[in-house]
Amino acid sequence: MGRGRRHRGRSQRNQLEDSKENVRKPLKSDASFDSNIQNRTWSNLDFEEYYKEQRIVKAEEWDSFMDILRKPLPAAFRVNSNGQFCDEIRSILENDFVKSLQAEAIESGELEAIKPLPWYPKNLAWHSNFSRKEIRKNHTLERFHEFLKLETEVGNMTRQEAVSMVPPLFLDVHPDHFVLDMCAAPGSKTFQLLEIIHETSEPGSLPNGMVVANDVDYKRSNLLIHQTKRTCTTNLMVTNNEGQHFPSCNSKRTLSIASEIYHHTIDQLLFDRVLCDVPCSGDGTLRKAPDIWRRWNSGSGNGLHSLQVVLAMRGLSLLKVGGRMIYSTCSMNPIEDEAVVAEILRRCGCSVELVDASDKLPRLIRRPGLKKWKVHDRGGWYRCYKDVPKSQRDGILKSMFPSGRSDKDSTNGGNSYEEMASISSDESAEEVCDLPLERCVRILPHDQNTGGFFIAVLHKVSPLPEIQEKLNQRRNLSTRNRKSSYEAVSDTVVTKSEEGAQEIVLEESSASDNNGLKPPEKESTSKEGIIELAQELDENGKRKVPPVQGKWKGLDPVVFLRDETVIHGIKTFYGIKDESFPLYGHLVTRNSDTSSKGNVKRIYYVSRSVKDVLELNSAVGQKIKIASVGLKMFEKQSARECEANSCSFRITSEGLPVILPYMTKQILHATMVDFKNLLLHKSIKFSDFVIPQFGHKAAELALGYCVVVLDDGTQKLGSEPVKVNSSTIAIGCWKGKASLTVMVTTIDCHQLNQRLSDTKSLNV
Numbered sequence: 145m146g147r148g149r150r151h152r153g154r155s156q157r158n159q160l161e162d163s164k165e166n167v168r169k170p171l172k173s174d175a176s177f178d179s180n181i182q183n184r185t186w187s188n189l190d191f192e193e194y195y196k197e198q199r200i201v202k203a204e205e206w207d208s209f210m211d212i213l214r215k216p217l218p219a220a221f222r223v224n225s226n227g228q229f230c231d232e233i234r235s236i237l238e239n240d241f242v243k244s245l246q247a248e249a250i251e252s253g254e255l256e257a258i259k260p261l262p263w264y265p266k267n268l269a270w271h272s273n274f275s276r277k278e279i280r281k282n283h284t285l286e287r288f289h290e291f292l293k294l295e296t297e298v299g300n301m302t303r304q305e306a307v308s309m310v311p312p313l314f315l316d317v318h319p320d321h322f323v324l325d326m327c328a329a330p331g332s333k334t335f336q337l338l339e340i341i342h343e344t345s346e347p348g349s350l351p352n353g354m355v356v357a358n359d360v361d362y363k364r365s366n367l368l369i370h371q372t373k374r375t376c377t378t379n380l381m382v383t384n385n386e387g388q389h390f391p392s393c394n395s396k397r398t399l400s401i402a403s404e405i406y407h408h409t410i411d412q413l414l415f416d417r418v419l420c421d422v423p424c425s426g427d428g429t430l431r432k433a434p435d436i437w438r439r440w441n442s443g444s445g446n447g448l449h450s451l452q453v454v455l456a457m458r459g460l461s462l463l464k465v466g467g468r469m470i471y472s473t474c475s476m477n478p479i480e481d482e483a484v485v486a487e488i489l490r491r492c493g494c495s496v497e498l499v500d501a502s503d504k505l506p507r508l509i510r511r512p513g514l515k516k517w518k519v520h521d522r523g524g525w526y527r528c529y530k531d532v533p534k535s536q537r538d539g540i541l542k543s544m545f546p547s548g549r550s551d552k553d554s555t556n557g558g559n560s561y562e563e564m565a566s567i568s569s570d571e572s573a574e575e576v577c578d579l580p581l582e583r584c585v586r587i588l589p590h591d592q593n594t595g596g597f598f599i600a601v602l603h604k605v606s607p608l609p610e611i612q613e614k615l616n617q618r619r620n621l622s623t624r625n626r627k628s629s630y631e632a633v634s635d636t637v638v639t640k641s642e643e644g645a646q647e648i649v650l651e652e653s654s655a656s657d658n659n660g661l662k663p664p665e666k667e668s669t670s671k672e673g674i675i676e677l678a679q680e681l682d683e684n685g686k687r688k689v690p691p692v693q694g695k696w697k698g699l700d701p702v703v704f705l706r707d708e709t710v711i712h713g714i715k716t717f718y719g720i721k722d723e724s725f726p727l728y729g730h731l732v733t734r735n736s737d738t739s740s741k742g743n744v745k746r747i748y749y750v751s752r753s754v755k756d757v758l759e760l761n762s763a764v765g766q767k768i769k770i771a772s773v774g775l776k777m778f779e780k781q782s783a784r785e786c787e788a789n790s791c792s793f794r795i796t797s798e799g800l801p802v803i804l805p806y807m808t809k810q811i812l813h814a815t816m817v818d819f820k821n822l823l824l825h826k827s828i829k830f831s832d833f834v835i836p837q838f839g840h841k842a843a844e845l846a847l848g849y850c851v852v853v854l855d856d857g858t859q860k861l862g863s864e865p866v867k868v869n870s871s872t873i874a875i876g877c878w879k880g881k882a883s884l885t886v887m888v889t890t891i892d893c894h895q896l897n898q899r900l901s902d903t904k905s906l907n908v
């Protein structure tokens with residue numbers, strides 16, 4: 145059991161393989177050069193000229209900087225802190241692999257042992273540096289590689305670039321926070337955020353907070369959904385809005401008739417924390433994506449600057465006063481980094497502060513943000529905006545310069561926000577920004593053998609200036625049509641105006657297999673499909689609750705399951721009491737036909753926080769485009785299985801850890817020997833169990849889904865809920881007429897069996 149368990153179907157694996165950028169290939173060592181890579185170009189003169197001119201490192205460091213960029217990136221991975229076997233895995237890394245590899249390194253003088261990242265808390269993140277050739281030659285490395293492969297496959301470990309692990313650690317997330325991850329796919333940082341949200345939760349208890357993981361790109365969101373499945377969380381909503389237009393769902397502002405009909409407890413969606421990890425040119429990832437050497441030019445950074453500004457501004461609008469936002473990129477380019485931060489500080493005036501994060505993660509080597517830089521395009525270098533010819537001003541914006549001023553601004557004195565930044569006294573010299581940009585965090589590859597990264601921590605101290613809110617809206621509108629060089633942006637979905645809140649679009653949409661996710665399509669604009677809720681009156685002249693339909697074409701609607709027969713059937717069969725684990729109001733489906741005779745196949749459980757946001761979203765006319773929500777907890781059994789019992793839904797592997805503490809029926813307690821036999825043989829006749837009483841108890845259960853809990857001596861048998869703690873091990877099984885059959889994937893059975901063999905402390 146535990147959060148680490150999940151199924152992984154073939155189609156999902158194929159999707160993973162099909163994915164393109166930013167998604168790691170499964171466990172081929174990053175450090176391995178195959179002949180293909182060796183033949184690639186590992187230089188780009190424009191890149192060298194650009195960064196020399198920007199002085200991102202001192203002249204005497206230049207060679208070390210360039211040398212490391214041409215070396216492959218060490219593989220980095222994290223032990224999932226919510227995984228059930230987190231402590232065991234860390235101990236295997238520290239005591240088994242580190243020691244064996246160190247001994248061998250001393251003997252041969254060649255190998256570098258795997259190492260924990262010194263700045264990552266609790267020794268939970270590691271990196272290793274070896275090639276495939278070395279794996280083939282060394283038995284311990286081969287064993288380590290297999291271990292990493294298996295633990296990643298079953299969800300106990302995650303591959304993630306070291307520097308990409310930093311932003312969630314700077315965000316200071318608490319379990320009761322509402323967190324928005326604005327540009328979230330493929331989801332490695334979302335995974336970390338969820339781990340923090342769940343950090344202090346006892347098994348079965350749900351935190352008050354939640355994460356909204358948004359990404360405009362449907363395919364990449366699908367990867368995120370797959371990746372975060374392993375967290376077994378009910379506190380996640382995956383959305384497909386454009387970040388710069390992410391709705392705040394202000395139900396007070398929208399004159400929505402729907403808000404009279406839908407009950408909602410929060411009246412606006414504001415966040416305690418926002419992670420704004422924007423699309424960028426990505427030259428900090430050169431070591432893992434050497435193709436960038438060939439493609440690099442200064443235009444990509446310039447082309448993304450304004451999108452990055454509007455994304456960050458929207459993030460700040462959605463942030464609660466007192467909240468914190470991280471702006472981050474994996475680019476080393478000041479136009480995408482400091483220039484964006486300077487522009488948002490100018491726009492927000494005193495309402496937003498740049499936080500000095502130098503006391504955070506003291507062992508992480510970082511450099512201060514730049515205070516001066518220049519802008520480059522095909523026409524050459526510009527030191528200030530007034531040098532930019534009129535013909536170039538479409539592409540080169542004044543916000544890209546350290547002062548953020550045009551010539552005209554400086555003669556007129558600028559506006560009150562822009563006065564915060566000034567140009568140096570010598571007008572003809574290079575501009576220097578006097579905002580405290582040194583508080584930004586630059587991570588350079590040669591400092592600790594990583595990729596490059598940029599982070600700014602922002603604190604909202606008061607509401608954004610009203611004028612700025614209006615400007616944001618105008619700028620958002622104008623960027624809506626502007627083409628960005630980032631390919632994902634070309635996929636933008638046209639969103640509706642505020643009036644959309646009054647409309648519900650009646651679009652036919654059928655059930656899909658992936659929590660409502662289907663290929664992306666535009667929000668439906670079919671006129672025939674739109675009905676005004678005001679027209680929907682019943683025979684007594686009262687407004688009827690509208691039929692729930694999908695507003696977003698291509699995505700199934702999220703519908704609360706209200707069917708008493710289904711809910712009662714589940715509660716009775718599994719012995720779940722409402723007061724301990726409320727189902728009503730927390731179950732949703734992605735199919736508008738929720739009658740018991742209808743074709744509801746999957747039922748998702750949502751936390752209280754997610755429920756509140758869903759209700760608010762209904763009230764404002766479904767402005768949030770929801771790709772996936774909650775945790776798949778129940779799945780319809782096959783027709784033959786259904787015949788067997790009164791409840792036609794079985795519990796999913798990912799749902800089991802959450803619901804098990806509240807189940808009082810369909811539970812068996814097995815000794816180690818019978819438990820291991822089940823994992824090994826998958827199906828065992830009642831008469832063949834080693835402990836005959838176990839076989840008898842199994843035979844007495846109702847036909848259908850049941851749970852087998854490994855008995856560690858602490859369980860009281862009877863109708864009490866199972867005493868679940870972090871070391872409880874349980875699997876879902878099918879109780880047939882004569883046998884018990886395991887309903888867990890082969891790889892999960894294998895991994896669990898191995899873990900049980902390794903864990904000597906368990907009672908056998």
Ligand SMILES: C[S@@+](CC[C@H](N)C(=O)[O-])C[C@H]1O[C@@H](n2cnc3c(N)ncnc32)[C@H](O)[C@@H]1O
Pocket residue numbers: 166308326327328329330331332333334358359360361364385386387388421422423424630632633
């Ligand atoms: C640097 S990646 C994010 C990586 C992610 N935070 C992680 O840790 O796995 C940037 C993401 O922004 C998304 N994106 C691009 N334009 C966007 C927009 N206008 N709104 C929201 N997401 C956008 C891209 O699809 C891409 O997945």
